[in-house]
Amino acid sequence: MAEKDTGHMSSSIIRIEDVTKVFHSRKGNVEAVRGFSLDVHKGEVVTLVGSSGCGKTTILNMVAGFIRPTSGTVFLEDSPINKIEPRCGMIFQSYALFPWLTVKENVEFGPRINGIPGIKRNDEAGRYIDMVGLEGFEDSYPGELSGGMRQRVALCRALANEPDILLCDEPFAALDAMTRQVMQQELLQIVGRSGQTVLFITHSIDEALVLSDRVVVMSARPGQVKDKFKIDLPHPRKVDIQLTDDFLALKRNIWDLVEEEVRASMKI
Amino acid sequence: MEEKEFSLWHYIVLGSAGLLSFLALWEIVVGVGLVDPYFLPPPSIIAKRALQMTAGEDAVLPHDIRVSATRVLTGFMLSALVGVPFGVVMGMSPTVRSLLNPIISIIRPLPALSWIPLSMLWLGIDEQQKYAIVFMGCFASILVYTMDATMRVDPILRRAAMNLGASNVQVMRHVILPGALPDILSGLKVVLAIAWTCVISAEMVGANSGLGFRIWTAKEWSDTGQVLVGMISISVTVLILDILFRGIERLLLPWQRKIPGT
Numbered sequence: 001m002a003e004k005d006t007g008h009m010s011s012s013i014i015r016i017e018d019v020t021k022v023f024h025s026r027k028g029n030v031e032a033v034r035g036f037s038l039d040v041h042k043g044e045v046v047t048l049v050g051s052s053g054c055g056k057t058t059i060l061n062m063v064a065g066f067i068r069p070t071s072g073t074v075f076l077e078d079s080p081i082n083k084i085e086p087r088c089g090m091i092f093q094s095y096a097l098f099p100w101l102t103v104k105e106n107v108e109f110g111p112r113i114n115g116i117p118g119i120k121r122n123d124e125a126g127r128y129i130d131m132v133g134l135e136g137f138e139d140s141y142p143g144e145l146s147g148g149m150r151q152r153v154a155l156c157r158a159l160a161n162e163p164d165i166l167l168c169d170e171p172f173a174a175l176d177a178m179t180r181q182v183m184q185q186e187l188l189q190i191v192g193r194s195g196q197t198v199l200f201i202t203h204s205i206d207e208a209l210v211l212s213d214r215v216v217v218m219s220a221r222p223g224q225v226k227d228k229f230k231i232d233l234p235h236p237r238k239v240d241i242q243l244t245d246d247f248l249a250l251k252r253n254i255w256d257l258v259e260e261e262v263r264a265s266m267k268i
Numbered sequence: 269m270e271e272k273e274f275s276l277w278h279y280i281v282l283g284s285a286g287l288l289s290f291l292a293l294w295e296i297v298v299g300v301g302l303v304d305p306y307f308l309p310p311p312s313i314i315a316k317r318a319l320q321m322t323a324g325e326d327a328v329l330p331h332d333i334r335v336s337a338t339r340v341l342t343g344f345m346l347s348a349l350v351g352v353p354f355g356v357v358m359g360m361s362p363t364v365r366s367l368l369n370p371i372i373s374i375i376r377p378l379p380a381l382s383w384i385p386l387s388m389l390w391l392g393i394d395e396q397q398k399y400a401i402v403f404m405g406c407f408a409s410i411l412v413y414t415m416d417a418t419m420r421v422d423p424i425l426r427r428a429a430m431n432l433g434a435s436n437v438q439v440m441r442h443v444i445l446p447g448a449l450p451d452i453l454s455g456l457k458v459v460l461a462i463a464w465t466c467v468i469s470a471e472m473v474g475a476n477s478g479l480g481f482r483i484w485t486a487k488e489w490s491d492t493g494q495v496l497v498g499m500i501s502i503s504v505t506v507l508i509l510d511i512l513f514r515g516i517e518r519l520l521l522p523w524q525r526k527i528p529g530t
Contacts, residue, residue: 066427086433096428100446100523110432113442141523161432 011077012039013165013197014063014088019072020222021058032058034222036072040165045191045198047208048216049254051262055223056201060167063199064088076164086110089163091171095150097142103129103153104138110161121160128156132186148179155187159196168200172207181239184210192236205254206242209233217257220265227257309493314500317493328482329497333505336467336478339395340509343402344463348456351407355414355452360444365415372408380405380466384473393474398467405466406459413455414448421447450524453517460513464506479505 021033033055040046048056061067062074065085074081076088097106104125111121129138132152142150151171158166172180184207191198191211202208208215212231219226229250233241241247291311297303298310305313321329358365383404391397421444429443471480479498486494518525 064431066431084427084430086431088431090428090431092424092428094424096422096424098425098428098443098446100449100521102523109429109442113429113432113434113438143523157432 012041013077014038014040014199015075015078016059016063017073017075019059019062019069019074021055021062021067022070031222033062033069034224036224038216038225040197040199042197043195044214045200045212046214046216047200047202047212048218049202049205049208049258050218050223050226051203051220051258051265053221053265054218054261055221056218057169059223060090060169060199060201063165064090064167086114086161087164089158089161089166091151091154091158091166091168093170093173095142095147095154097150097153097157099142102139102141103134103145106142106153107156107160109157114161124160125156128160131190132156146179147175148183151175151183152186155190159190159194165197165199168198170202171200173202173204180207185239187211188237205251205258209247209250209254210237210239210241215254217254218261220261226261229254306490307492309496313493314496318497318500321494321497329501332477332479332482332498333501336471336480336502337505337509339398339467339470339478340402340460340463342395343399343466344406344460346399347403347407347410347459347463350403351410352414352452355411356418356440356444356448358411359415359418359448360440372411375404376408376412378404380462381469384470387470388474393476398470398475398478401470402463402466406463409459409462410455413459414452417448417451417455418444420451450521453520457510457513457517460509461506464502468502 016036016038019033019036020031023030023032036055036059038046048059050056058067062069063081063085065081065083065088068082076085081088098109101109107125107128108121111124116124126138129135132155134149134152134156137145137149142153145153154171172183175183187198188211190196198211200208200211209231215229215231217226217229218224231250233244233246233250294308295310295312298305298308309317318329321327354368358368380401383401387397387400387404391400425443425447426439429439434442467478468480468483471478472484475481479502483495483498486492486498
Protein backbone atom coordinates (compact mmCIF):
# COMPACT_ATOMS: atom_id res chain seq x y z
CA MET A 1 0.00 0.00 0.00
CA ALA A 2 1.46 3.33 -1.07
CA GLU A 3 1.86 5.92 1.61
CA LYS A 4 -0.79 8.59 1.42
CA ASP A 5 0.46 11.98 0.39
CA THR A 6 -0.70 14.21 3.22
CA GLY A 7 -0.26 17.36 1.18
CA HIS A 8 2.75 18.97 2.77
CA MET A 9 3.35 20.73 -0.51
CA SER A 10 0.00 22.52 -0.47
CA SER A 11 -0.58 25.74 1.41
CA SER A 12 -1.76 25.74 5.00
CA ILE A 13 -5.39 26.20 5.99
CA ILE A 14 -4.56 27.23 9.55
CA ARG A 15 -1.41 29.09 10.47
CA ILE A 16 -0.83 29.72 14.16
CA GLU A 17 1.92 32.33 14.41
CA ASP A 18 3.84 32.90 17.64
CA VAL A 19 0.68 32.90 19.76
CA THR A 20 0.73 33.66 23.48
CA LYS A 21 -2.32 33.66 25.73
CA VAL A 22 -2.44 35.07 29.23
CA PHE A 23 -5.58 34.76 31.33
CA HIS A 24 -6.20 37.49 33.86
CA SER A 25 -8.04 36.77 37.07
CA ARG A 26 -8.27 38.14 40.58
CA LYS A 27 -5.72 35.61 41.74
CA GLY A 28 -3.21 36.87 39.18
CA ASN A 29 -2.19 36.17 35.62
CA VAL A 30 -1.82 32.71 34.17
CA GLU A 31 0.18 32.22 31.01
CA ALA A 32 -1.57 29.30 29.32
CA VAL A 33 0.26 29.30 25.97
CA ARG A 34 3.63 30.83 25.07
CA GLY A 35 5.04 31.49 21.60
CA PHE A 36 3.14 28.65 19.95
CA SER A 37 3.40 28.23 16.18
CA LEU A 38 1.88 25.55 13.96
CA ASP A 39 0.72 25.13 10.36
CA VAL A 40 -2.10 22.77 9.46
CA HIS A 41 -2.22 21.82 5.77
CA LYS A 42 -5.23 20.89 3.70
CA GLY A 43 -6.29 17.28 4.14
CA GLU A 44 -4.03 16.73 7.10
CA VAL A 45 -4.92 15.33 10.51
CA VAL A 46 -2.81 17.03 13.18
CA THR A 47 -3.06 16.15 16.85
CA LEU A 48 -1.88 18.13 19.85
CA VAL A 49 -0.91 15.85 22.74
CA GLY A 50 -0.20 17.04 26.22
CA SER A 51 -1.06 16.59 29.86
CA SER A 52 -4.08 18.32 31.43
CA GLY A 53 -3.71 22.05 31.76
CA CYS A 54 -1.02 22.36 29.09
CA GLY A 55 -3.06 24.87 27.09
CA LYS A 56 -4.19 22.63 24.23
CA THR A 57 -7.87 23.53 24.61
CA THR A 58 -6.86 27.20 24.76
CA ILE A 59 -5.18 26.82 21.37
CA LEU A 60 -8.25 25.15 19.90
CA ASN A 61 -10.50 27.88 21.31
CA MET A 62 -8.32 30.53 19.68
CA VAL A 63 -8.55 28.75 16.32
CA ALA A 64 -12.36 28.61 16.68
CA GLY A 65 -12.36 32.32 17.56
CA PHE A 66 -13.97 31.78 20.98
CA ILE A 67 -11.05 33.63 22.59
CA ARG A 68 -8.36 35.97 21.23
CA PRO A 69 -4.61 35.52 21.59
CA THR A 70 -2.85 38.00 23.89
CA SER A 71 -0.18 38.29 21.23
CA GLY A 72 0.46 36.58 17.90
CA THR A 73 -2.15 35.70 15.28
CA VAL A 74 -4.14 32.72 14.05
CA PHE A 75 -4.73 32.81 10.29
CA LEU A 76 -7.43 30.99 8.35
CA GLU A 77 -6.17 30.94 4.76
CA ASP A 78 -4.24 34.19 5.22
CA SER A 79 -6.98 36.18 6.96
CA PRO A 80 -6.64 36.62 10.74
CA ILE A 81 -9.34 35.03 12.90
CA ASN A 82 -10.86 37.69 15.15
CA LYS A 83 -14.42 36.49 15.67
CA ILE A 84 -16.13 33.12 16.09
CA GLU A 85 -15.34 31.39 12.80
CA PRO A 86 -18.00 29.00 11.41
CA ARG A 87 -15.51 27.66 8.86
CA CYS A 88 -13.70 26.05 11.82
CA GLY A 89 -16.29 23.47 12.94
CA MET A 90 -15.94 22.40 16.54
CA ILE A 91 -16.69 19.08 18.24
CA PHE A 92 -16.92 19.47 22.00
CA GLN A 93 -16.05 16.87 24.61
CA SER A 94 -19.45 17.44 26.23
CA TYR A 95 -21.23 17.05 22.82
CA ALA A 96 -23.06 20.42 23.21
CA LEU A 97 -26.10 19.09 21.34
CA PHE A 98 -29.32 21.08 21.57
CA PRO A 99 -31.47 18.87 23.83
CA TRP A 100 -34.77 20.30 22.51
CA LEU A 101 -33.98 19.36 18.90
CA THR A 102 -34.17 15.87 17.41
CA VAL A 103 -31.11 14.19 15.93
CA LYS A 104 -32.07 15.38 12.46
CA GLU A 105 -32.84 18.92 13.60
CA ASN A 106 -29.50 19.09 15.38
CA VAL A 107 -27.67 18.01 12.22
CA GLU A 108 -29.65 20.53 10.16
CA PHE A 109 -28.94 23.40 12.56
CA GLY A 110 -25.99 24.89 10.67
CA PRO A 111 -27.54 24.64 7.18
CA ARG A 112 -30.84 26.05 8.50
CA ILE A 113 -29.09 29.03 10.14
CA ASN A 114 -27.22 29.64 6.92
CA GLY A 115 -30.40 29.62 4.82
CA ILE A 116 -29.96 26.35 2.93
CA PRO A 117 -33.39 25.37 1.51
CA GLY A 118 -35.36 22.68 3.32
CA ILE A 119 -35.20 19.89 0.74
CA LYS A 120 -31.46 20.17 0.22
CA ARG A 121 -30.61 20.27 3.91
CA ASN A 122 -32.96 17.37 4.53
CA ASP A 123 -31.06 15.21 2.00
CA GLU A 124 -27.70 16.31 3.36
CA ALA A 125 -28.67 15.58 6.96
CA GLY A 126 -29.97 12.16 5.94
CA ARG A 127 -26.72 11.39 4.16
CA TYR A 128 -24.58 12.26 7.20
CA ILE A 129 -26.88 10.40 9.59
CA ASP A 130 -26.63 7.26 7.41
CA MET A 131 -22.87 7.69 7.20
CA VAL A 132 -22.44 7.30 10.97
CA GLY A 133 -25.07 4.56 11.23
CA LEU A 134 -27.76 6.53 13.05
CA GLU A 135 -30.56 5.75 10.60
CA GLY A 136 -33.73 5.06 12.54
CA PHE A 137 -32.79 7.60 15.23
CA GLU A 138 -33.53 10.73 13.18
CA ASP A 139 -36.47 11.70 15.38
CA SER A 140 -34.92 10.79 18.73
CA TYR A 141 -33.84 13.47 21.16
CA PRO A 142 -30.23 13.58 22.41
CA GLY A 143 -31.44 12.68 25.90
CA GLU A 144 -32.52 9.29 24.59
CA LEU A 145 -29.12 8.41 23.10
CA SER A 146 -25.94 6.89 24.53
CA GLY A 147 -22.71 8.91 24.75
CA GLY A 148 -21.24 7.36 21.62
CA MET A 149 -24.41 8.06 19.64
CA ARG A 150 -24.48 11.65 20.88
CA GLN A 151 -20.91 12.22 19.74
CA ARG A 152 -21.84 10.77 16.34
CA VAL A 153 -24.64 13.34 16.10
CA ALA A 154 -22.19 16.09 17.05
CA LEU A 155 -19.83 14.87 14.32
CA CYS A 156 -22.69 14.93 11.78
CA ARG A 157 -23.74 18.38 12.90
CA ALA A 158 -20.23 19.75 12.40
CA LEU A 159 -19.74 18.01 9.02
CA ALA A 160 -23.15 19.10 7.68
CA ASN A 161 -21.96 22.69 8.00
CA GLU A 162 -19.09 21.80 5.62
CA PRO A 163 -16.27 23.37 7.64
CA ASP A 164 -12.80 23.97 6.15
CA ILE A 165 -11.30 22.39 9.22
CA LEU A 166 -12.75 20.20 11.95
CA LEU A 167 -11.61 21.07 15.47
CA CYS A 168 -11.94 18.21 17.95
CA ASP A 169 -11.64 18.99 21.66
CA GLU A 170 -11.01 15.56 23.21
CA PRO A 171 -14.26 14.38 21.67
CA PHE A 172 -13.97 10.77 22.80
CA ALA A 173 -12.60 11.37 26.30
CA ALA A 174 -15.97 10.85 27.98
CA LEU A 175 -16.64 7.54 26.21
CA ASP A 176 -15.82 4.06 27.45
CA ALA A 177 -12.75 2.38 25.94
CA MET A 178 -14.68 0.15 23.51
CA THR A 179 -16.92 2.89 22.15
CA ARG A 180 -13.89 5.12 21.91
CA GLN A 181 -12.10 2.70 19.56
CA VAL A 182 -15.18 2.35 17.39
CA MET A 183 -15.51 6.12 17.16
CA GLN A 184 -11.83 6.49 16.24
CA GLN A 185 -12.33 3.95 13.49
CA GLU A 186 -15.36 5.82 12.17
CA LEU A 187 -13.58 9.16 12.24
CA LEU A 188 -10.67 7.60 10.30
CA GLN A 189 -13.08 6.27 7.66
CA ILE A 190 -14.90 9.58 7.27
CA VAL A 191 -11.70 11.59 7.09
CA GLY A 192 -10.12 9.10 4.70
CA ARG A 193 -13.11 9.30 2.37
CA SER A 194 -13.66 13.06 2.42
CA GLY A 195 -10.13 14.38 2.89
CA GLN A 196 -11.40 16.54 5.74
CA THR A 197 -8.72 18.59 7.51
CA VAL A 198 -8.69 17.95 11.26
CA LEU A 199 -7.02 19.55 14.26
CA PHE A 200 -7.50 17.13 17.14
CA ILE A 201 -6.50 17.38 20.77
CA THR A 202 -6.19 14.52 23.19
CA HIS A 203 -4.14 13.34 26.14
CA SER A 204 -4.14 9.80 24.78
CA ILE A 205 -0.97 9.00 22.83
CA ASP A 206 -2.62 5.91 21.32
CA GLU A 207 -5.48 8.02 19.99
CA ALA A 208 -3.06 10.58 18.56
CA LEU A 209 -1.00 7.92 16.78
CA VAL A 210 -3.98 6.06 15.34
CA LEU A 211 -5.60 9.18 13.90
CA SER A 212 -2.83 11.53 12.87
CA ASP A 213 -0.53 12.43 10.04
CA ARG A 214 1.40 14.59 12.46
CA VAL A 215 1.56 14.69 16.25
CA VAL A 216 2.62 17.80 18.16
CA VAL A 217 3.75 17.13 21.72
CA MET A 218 3.17 20.09 24.02
CA SER A 219 5.15 21.10 27.08
CA ALA A 220 3.59 21.67 30.49
CA ARG A 221 2.12 25.11 31.15
CA PRO A 222 2.79 27.54 29.57
CA GLY A 223 2.07 25.43 26.48
CA GLN A 224 4.85 25.40 23.92
CA VAL A 225 5.77 23.01 21.12
CA LYS A 226 7.98 20.37 22.70
CA ASP A 227 8.44 18.25 19.59
CA LYS A 228 6.70 17.30 16.35
CA PHE A 229 6.41 13.84 14.83
CA LYS A 230 5.43 12.84 11.33
CA ILE A 231 3.44 9.63 11.59
CA ASP A 232 4.32 7.45 8.62
CA LEU A 233 2.09 4.55 9.57
CA PRO A 234 0.29 3.20 6.49
CA HIS A 235 -3.22 4.24 5.45
CA PRO A 236 -6.00 3.17 5.63
CA ARG A 237 -5.47 2.51 9.32
CA LYS A 238 -7.41 0.31 11.63
CA VAL A 239 -7.26 0.46 15.39
CA ASP A 240 -5.34 -2.84 15.44
CA ILE A 241 -2.37 -0.87 14.16
CA GLN A 242 -1.68 -0.34 17.85
CA LEU A 243 -0.15 -3.83 17.95
CA THR A 244 2.56 -3.17 15.32
CA ASP A 245 6.23 -2.61 16.18
CA ASP A 246 6.37 0.77 14.39
CA PHE A 247 3.47 2.02 16.44
CA LEU A 248 4.96 0.86 19.71
CA ALA A 249 8.33 2.46 18.91
CA LEU A 250 6.66 5.80 18.19
CA LYS A 251 4.58 5.48 21.31
CA ARG A 252 7.66 4.89 23.45
CA ASN A 253 9.37 7.96 21.95
CA ILE A 254 6.42 10.22 22.59
CA TRP A 255 5.74 8.82 26.02
CA ASP A 256 9.29 9.66 27.14
CA LEU A 257 8.69 13.28 26.17
CA VAL A 258 5.23 13.46 27.70
CA GLU A 259 6.35 11.82 30.92
CA GLU A 260 8.98 14.51 31.41
CA GLU A 261 6.32 17.18 31.03
CA VAL A 262 3.85 15.46 33.31
CA ARG A 263 6.50 15.24 36.00
CA ALA A 264 7.40 18.89 35.40
CA SER A 265 3.77 19.95 35.71
CA MET A 266 3.36 18.03 38.98
CA LYS A 267 6.24 19.93 40.55
CA ILE A 268 4.53 23.29 40.05
CA MET B 269 -45.51 -1.26 32.13
CA GLU B 270 -47.47 -3.45 34.54
CA GLU B 271 -45.79 -1.88 37.50
CA LYS B 272 -46.78 1.58 36.31
CA GLU B 273 -50.47 0.65 35.93
CA PHE B 274 -50.44 -0.88 39.35
CA SER B 275 -48.98 2.20 40.98
CA LEU B 276 -51.50 4.50 39.28
CA TRP B 277 -54.32 2.21 40.43
CA HIS B 278 -52.84 2.19 43.91
CA TYR B 279 -52.63 5.94 43.86
CA ILE B 280 -56.29 6.38 42.90
CA VAL B 281 -57.62 3.85 45.42
CA LEU B 282 -55.53 5.13 48.31
CA GLY B 283 -56.22 8.75 47.40
CA SER B 284 -60.00 8.27 47.31
CA ALA B 285 -59.89 6.21 50.50
CA GLY B 286 -58.02 8.99 52.28
CA LEU B 287 -60.39 11.67 51.03
CA LEU B 288 -63.53 9.66 51.87
CA SER B 289 -62.33 8.85 55.41
CA PHE B 290 -61.56 12.53 55.95
CA LEU B 291 -65.06 13.54 54.82
CA ALA B 292 -66.68 10.77 56.91
CA LEU B 293 -64.75 11.81 60.01
CA TRP B 294 -65.79 15.42 59.44
CA GLU B 295 -69.45 14.40 59.05
CA ILE B 296 -69.33 12.32 62.26
CA VAL B 297 -67.52 14.95 64.33
CA VAL B 298 -70.16 17.54 63.43
CA GLY B 299 -73.03 14.99 63.53
CA VAL B 300 -72.40 13.86 67.16
CA GLY B 301 -72.21 17.49 68.23
CA LEU B 302 -68.48 17.83 68.93
CA VAL B 303 -68.43 20.90 66.63
CA ASP B 304 -71.25 23.39 66.17
CA PRO B 305 -72.51 23.12 62.54
CA TYR B 306 -72.99 26.89 62.61
CA PHE B 307 -69.18 27.29 62.58
CA LEU B 308 -68.34 24.25 60.52
CA PRO B 309 -71.16 22.72 58.49
CA PRO B 310 -70.76 19.01 57.66
CA PRO B 311 -69.93 17.88 54.10
CA SER B 312 -73.56 16.88 53.46
CA ILE B 313 -74.77 20.46 54.12
CA ILE B 314 -71.93 21.92 52.03
CA ALA B 315 -72.86 19.62 49.14
CA LYS B 316 -76.49 20.69 49.39
CA ARG B 317 -75.44 24.34 49.43
CA ALA B 318 -73.17 23.82 46.41
CA LEU B 319 -76.07 22.26 44.52
CA GLN B 320 -78.29 25.23 45.32
CA MET B 321 -75.60 27.62 44.16
CA THR B 322 -75.04 25.77 40.89
CA ALA B 323 -78.52 24.72 39.83
CA GLY B 324 -81.09 26.50 41.98
CA GLU B 325 -82.74 29.88 41.46
CA ASP B 326 -79.72 31.79 42.78
CA ALA B 327 -77.22 29.85 40.63
CA VAL B 328 -74.35 32.30 41.10
CA LEU B 329 -71.46 29.86 41.36
CA PRO B 330 -70.76 29.15 37.65
CA HIS B 331 -70.88 32.86 36.92
CA ASP B 332 -68.51 33.65 39.82
CA ILE B 333 -66.03 31.01 38.74
CA ARG B 334 -66.10 32.28 35.18
CA VAL B 335 -65.61 35.90 36.28
CA SER B 336 -62.72 35.10 38.64
CA ALA B 337 -60.99 32.78 36.17
CA THR B 338 -61.25 35.42 33.43
CA ARG B 339 -59.66 37.99 35.72
CA VAL B 340 -56.87 35.62 36.69
CA LEU B 341 -56.07 34.55 33.13
CA THR B 342 -56.24 38.05 31.63
CA GLY B 343 -53.99 39.58 34.28
CA PHE B 344 -51.65 36.59 34.14
CA MET B 345 -51.33 36.68 30.34
CA LEU B 346 -50.69 40.43 30.38
CA SER B 347 -47.92 40.07 32.93
CA ALA B 348 -46.39 37.12 31.04
CA LEU B 349 -46.54 39.12 27.79
CA VAL B 350 -44.48 41.87 29.42
CA GLY B 351 -42.43 39.86 31.92
CA VAL B 352 -41.08 37.12 29.64
CA PRO B 353 -39.53 39.35 26.92
CA PHE B 354 -38.07 41.73 29.50
CA GLY B 355 -36.72 38.78 31.46
CA VAL B 356 -35.02 37.29 28.39
CA VAL B 357 -33.39 40.61 27.48
CA MET B 358 -32.28 41.16 31.08
CA GLY B 359 -30.89 37.64 31.22
CA MET B 360 -28.87 38.15 28.04
CA SER B 361 -27.60 41.69 28.51
CA PRO B 362 -25.65 42.65 31.65
CA THR B 363 -26.19 46.33 30.79
CA VAL B 364 -29.99 46.10 30.73
CA ARG B 365 -29.82 43.89 33.83
CA SER B 366 -27.89 46.44 35.87
CA LEU B 367 -30.16 49.21 34.61
CA LEU B 368 -33.48 47.58 35.55
CA ASN B 369 -32.55 45.40 38.53
CA PRO B 370 -32.96 48.14 41.20
CA ILE B 371 -36.46 49.00 39.93
CA ILE B 372 -37.50 45.34 39.90
CA SER B 373 -36.03 44.82 43.37
CA ILE B 374 -38.27 47.59 44.73
CA ILE B 375 -41.46 46.37 43.02
CA ARG B 376 -41.01 42.64 43.59
CA PRO B 377 -41.32 42.40 47.40
CA LEU B 378 -44.58 44.40 47.44
CA PRO B 379 -47.54 42.11 48.13
CA ALA B 380 -50.32 42.43 45.56
CA LEU B 381 -52.63 43.51 48.40
CA SER B 382 -50.60 46.69 48.93
CA TRP B 383 -51.52 47.80 45.41
CA ILE B 384 -55.27 47.68 46.13
CA PRO B 385 -55.67 51.23 47.57
CA LEU B 386 -53.77 52.94 44.74
CA SER B 387 -55.41 50.84 42.04
CA MET B 388 -58.88 51.60 43.43
CA LEU B 389 -58.13 55.33 43.45
CA TRP B 390 -56.88 55.18 39.89
CA LEU B 391 -59.21 52.66 38.32
CA GLY B 392 -62.25 52.23 40.59
CA ILE B 393 -63.46 48.66 41.15
CA ASP B 394 -64.12 47.55 37.58
CA GLU B 395 -62.32 44.84 35.63
CA GLN B 396 -59.25 46.90 34.75
CA GLN B 397 -58.48 47.33 38.42
CA LYS B 398 -58.51 43.52 38.89
CA TYR B 399 -56.17 43.05 35.91
CA ALA B 400 -53.89 45.72 37.35
CA ILE B 401 -53.71 43.97 40.72
CA VAL B 402 -52.84 40.64 39.10
CA PHE B 403 -50.33 42.36 36.84
CA MET B 404 -48.55 44.07 39.72
CA GLY B 405 -48.57 40.86 41.73
CA CYS B 406 -47.19 38.67 38.94
CA PHE B 407 -45.11 40.55 36.46
CA ALA B 408 -41.97 41.12 38.58
CA SER B 409 -41.89 37.44 39.60
CA ILE B 410 -42.34 36.28 36.00
CA LEU B 411 -39.55 38.61 34.95
CA VAL B 412 -37.15 37.29 37.59
CA TYR B 413 -38.00 33.63 36.87
CA THR B 414 -37.42 34.26 33.15
CA MET B 415 -34.18 36.14 33.74
CA ASP B 416 -32.81 33.31 35.90
CA ALA B 417 -33.94 30.69 33.38
CA THR B 418 -32.19 32.58 30.57
CA MET B 419 -28.98 32.86 32.56
CA ARG B 420 -29.03 29.14 33.34
CA VAL B 421 -28.85 28.07 29.66
CA ASP B 422 -25.51 26.27 29.22
CA PRO B 423 -23.06 28.79 27.68
CA ILE B 424 -21.47 26.01 25.62
CA LEU B 425 -24.72 25.75 23.61
CA ARG B 426 -24.36 29.44 22.75
CA ARG B 427 -20.81 28.75 21.62
CA ALA B 428 -21.89 25.73 19.59
CA ALA B 429 -24.60 27.74 17.82
CA MET B 430 -22.25 30.60 16.98
CA ASN B 431 -19.67 28.08 15.79
CA LEU B 432 -22.33 26.86 13.35
CA GLY B 433 -22.81 30.42 12.08
CA ALA B 434 -25.64 31.77 14.25
CA SER B 435 -25.89 35.54 14.80
CA ASN B 436 -26.79 37.04 18.18
CA VAL B 437 -30.47 37.28 17.22
CA GLN B 438 -30.44 33.67 15.98
CA VAL B 439 -28.79 32.56 19.23
CA MET B 440 -31.61 34.25 21.17
CA ARG B 441 -34.33 32.74 18.97
CA HIS B 442 -32.90 29.24 18.49
CA VAL B 443 -30.87 28.62 21.66
CA ILE B 444 -31.73 30.90 24.58
CA LEU B 445 -35.53 30.80 24.23
CA PRO B 446 -35.95 27.03 23.76
CA GLY B 447 -33.21 26.37 26.32
CA ALA B 448 -34.87 28.53 28.95
CA LEU B 449 -38.42 27.42 28.16
CA PRO B 450 -38.67 24.57 30.72
CA ASP B 451 -37.64 26.84 33.60
CA ILE B 452 -39.79 29.70 32.31
CA LEU B 453 -42.82 27.39 32.26
CA SER B 454 -42.25 26.08 35.78
CA GLY B 455 -41.90 29.70 36.91
CA LEU B 456 -45.18 30.59 35.21
CA LYS B 457 -46.87 27.66 36.96
CA VAL B 458 -45.86 29.05 40.36
CA VAL B 459 -46.95 32.56 39.40
CA LEU B 460 -50.35 31.32 38.18
CA ALA B 461 -51.14 30.34 41.78
CA ILE B 462 -50.02 33.81 42.93
CA ALA B 463 -52.40 35.34 40.36
CA TRP B 464 -55.29 33.54 42.08
CA THR B 465 -54.33 34.99 45.47
CA CYS B 466 -54.27 38.46 43.89
CA VAL B 467 -57.74 38.12 42.36
CA ILE B 468 -59.40 36.64 45.45
CA SER B 469 -57.95 39.42 47.64
CA ALA B 470 -58.98 42.13 45.18
CA GLU B 471 -62.50 40.69 45.01
CA MET B 472 -62.85 40.61 48.77
CA VAL B 473 -61.96 44.28 49.07
CA GLY B 474 -63.98 45.72 46.22
CA ALA B 475 -66.08 43.81 43.67
CA ASN B 476 -69.64 42.89 42.72
CA SER B 477 -68.88 39.38 41.52
CA GLY B 478 -66.33 36.62 41.60
CA LEU B 479 -65.41 33.92 44.12
CA GLY B 480 -63.66 36.32 46.49
CA PHE B 481 -66.69 38.60 46.56
CA ARG B 482 -68.99 35.59 47.13
CA ILE B 483 -66.97 34.33 50.09
CA TRP B 484 -66.79 37.79 51.64
CA THR B 485 -70.56 38.42 51.27
CA ALA B 486 -71.36 35.01 52.75
CA LYS B 487 -69.29 35.94 55.79
CA GLU B 488 -71.44 39.09 56.25
CA TRP B 489 -74.50 36.81 56.35
CA SER B 490 -72.71 34.26 58.55
CA ASP B 491 -73.34 31.72 55.77
CA THR B 492 -70.44 29.36 56.56
CA GLY B 493 -71.76 26.84 54.03
CA GLN B 494 -71.39 29.35 51.22
CA VAL B 495 -67.92 30.39 52.46
CA LEU B 496 -66.79 26.76 52.25
CA VAL B 497 -68.40 26.20 48.85
CA GLY B 498 -66.49 29.27 47.61
CA MET B 499 -63.23 28.02 49.06
CA ILE B 500 -63.64 24.55 47.57
CA SER B 501 -64.48 26.12 44.21
CA ILE B 502 -61.16 27.98 44.29
CA SER B 503 -59.31 24.72 44.98
CA VAL B 504 -61.06 22.84 42.20
CA THR B 505 -60.60 25.64 39.63
CA VAL B 506 -56.91 26.01 40.44
CA LEU B 507 -56.48 22.23 40.19
CA ILE B 508 -58.16 22.15 36.77
CA LEU B 509 -56.07 25.07 35.49
CA ASP B 510 -52.94 23.35 36.79
CA ILE B 511 -53.80 20.16 34.89
CA LEU B 512 -54.40 22.22 31.73
CA PHE B 513 -51.06 23.98 32.24
CA ARG B 514 -49.26 20.66 32.61
CA GLY B 515 -50.83 19.55 29.32
CA ILE B 516 -49.54 22.66 27.58
CA GLU B 517 -46.13 22.05 29.12
CA ARG B 518 -46.00 18.50 27.78
CA LEU B 519 -47.02 19.76 24.36
CA LEU B 520 -44.32 22.45 24.30
CA LEU B 521 -41.54 20.29 25.72
CA PRO B 522 -41.76 16.93 23.90
CA TRP B 523 -38.03 16.38 24.47
CA GLN B 524 -38.47 16.26 28.23
CA ARG B 525 -40.74 13.22 28.06
CA LYS B 526 -38.48 10.33 28.88
CA ILE B 527 -39.16 7.41 26.59
CA PRO B 528 -38.04 4.19 28.29
CA GLY B 529 -36.30 1.42 26.40
CA THR B 530 -34.52 3.34 23.67
